[in-house]
Amino acid sequence: MELDPVLLSRIQFGFLITFHIIFPAFTIGLAAWLTVIEATRQVTGREIYRRLFDFWIRIFALSFGMGVVSGIVMAFQFGTNWSVLSEQTGSIQGPLLGYEAFTAFFLEASFFGVVLFGRDRVPAWFFLFACAMVALGTTASSFWIMANNSWMQVPVGHAIVDGHIVPVNWREIIWGPVFKIRWLHMLLAAYLTTATCVAAAGAWYLLRRVHVPEARLMLRWGLGLAAVVIMPQMWLGHLNGEYIGEHQPSKFTAVEGRWETEAPARLVLFAWPDAAAEKNHFEIAIPKLGSFVDSLDFESSQPGIKTIPRDERPPILIPFFGFRIMVGLGVLIWAIAWGGVVLILTGVVERSRLFLWATFLNFPSGFVAIIAGWFVAEVGRQPWVVFGILKTADAHTPTLTGGQVLGSLIGFAVVYLIVYGFGFAYLYRVFRVGPQSAPTPVPGATGARPLAGAGRLDDPSQPMED
């Protein structure tokens, strides 16, 4: 059988970026939250914030480390597997990635060393500054990468000269019609993910009746933040839907899952779309609601998938289900966050074991929603890599053979299995042990050493050997 290098490269890219996004999804919010905790501690002087910081910094250190190594892989994927894309759009994507490296990656990487190792070497204000710089770095990173990807989704501000894409107006390229909404949607998604994880950790400790004072704070902060963020997030999601309706009808119709143009249009809640037969099986739909959701008007006409030529349709199943998973999880997060706030205000939250279990088990929701959202955006963009300009199949490195890509894909799978297998196990272990009130004593070379992230930070009692 002939191996298709393009298909394999697509699988490889999807696999690598999916693994990568798990970590930014978490570290963007966590970096900001750690800065807030540190600031609170410096202002109030309360030790509990120090314990919270020392605990979450260990989680952060592990996640950040895995985020960095999986991110470095991404930075080279464009050239190795998509060399035609790099060469054609390098004049636009390259400077954006360049800005990311210059303004974001260096901030993160340099100040991360200070946050992790420098607490007793710098004054308190500088330590706080370093935390803030790490947070700023992760946020700047999301800014540039979303600008980049938004240009791929809705390319504007360029001209095509001799078959090459040449940037003309950088303001338009960066602040394109979809960027602002998508960036905010991504940022809030990251905050939601952090918030649900913090709340889940708090709920877990409360269920086990350990670390109760810290757990209370985590639960409150986590649920409170999620409750505040989830509503604007849903609104931004709606705006996202509006823009794809306007700019990417092929993605929009696939997400909506209606084959025929309808007026008024139904809202397809569930179905099994069949691309070959061009119809839905097992459909559950609500009349008129589709028109309302798409245009806030119960009677409007909405296009169907059949309006798109067959060879410009994306694979339907992934965007269709990805969207429903994302929205479903959004509703779940909303229910838990708002329910939790009510329980907190009425003072019964710590007795509602059922609710604590739900909050605990909710920890993966943010991650899954983010991955689902990205699958909607990226698979829905197919068959284009740069929408309307360059097809994915034409963007591939021409000299690559199927065997080479298969080899690298298997290699990455094995490496990630080992590295992330251990990594997730370590994360679990740190979560399981929980915040420590006193610095861990150091029992010789064989026993459990203080963890890399925090044990060393606050331990003046440790012997200095010179």
Next chain:
Amino acid sequence: MDLATLQHFWAGIIAFAILVYVILDGFDLGVGMLFAFAPNERWREQMHASISPVWDGNETWLVLIGASLFGAFPMVYAIFLSAFYIPVTLLLFALIFRGVSFEFRHQDPAHRGLWDWGLIVGSAVATFVQGAAIGTMVEGLVVVDGRYAGTGWEWVGLFPILCGFGLMVGYMLLGACWLVLKCRGAVYIWAGDLIRPLLLGVLVFLGIAFVYALWSRFAVMARWVDLPWMAVLPATGAICAMLLYARGGQVRRDWAPFALVAIIFLAAFATLAASFWPYMLPFSVTVAEAAAPRSSLAFMFWGCGLVAFPAVLIYTAVVYWIFRGKVKTGAGYGH
């Protein structure tokens, strides 16, 4: 600003970034390889403490090089990475194992050996690939119509492999000098004793590589005949090498060996660049051919070049300053 200035500006920034990368990540890759020879955990801890706050920032220079090439010279980015598909993939595997080993070895004493080998093998493979890539580039890549048209296997040649091993010795030399700068006691003495043999290895290798380049590439030879004053570059390196050899590890100032090796690397790199300028990929793609359109170069110039780049230099320096002096090891690393 005119187009040629912009092109040269970015070629200069990238050359500078490569140099900084080689010297900074060079020492931590070198220390990673030297890990293999450290006899016990006390030593390893000290060695580790000397690189752990800075390695991530050092490696970021590699990302910066990749991203700047992508932005300023997309053609080179595309050709280079498609020509080196397999080695770059190996490099990425190596960087993954190496990167996580820093956190993981402290999380999990039971598997510390595994992560230490991750650091050692990761450092070795990453270095080898970089050396082999330079060797392959000196030999020349097949480029047709601005696209790479080779087999993807050019890097498995005698010369590239030689360069791979040569760079391993070179980075270990940098690593040993870094340990002299940052460590005390037994590690300090051990690292000092390594300087002479490693330096000899580097010189033998550089000599072979230089002669080979002159002999196999007439264009290079012609350039050296035309511009004999360029000989100051290798000569500077040679003088530093002599100074370093004379002293070995017996130095009054612990920063001296590192500074001398840094100059040797600078001289070797400048010699290489001078041999091929204005080609970015030797004798197939020039700086001007590879450059992105003016609007891309200018856009990067104002923000990245004039604002962000100096800022990066400043806070890199600040971070090194914060962690200045000998490492103190005891219990937690970094103390």
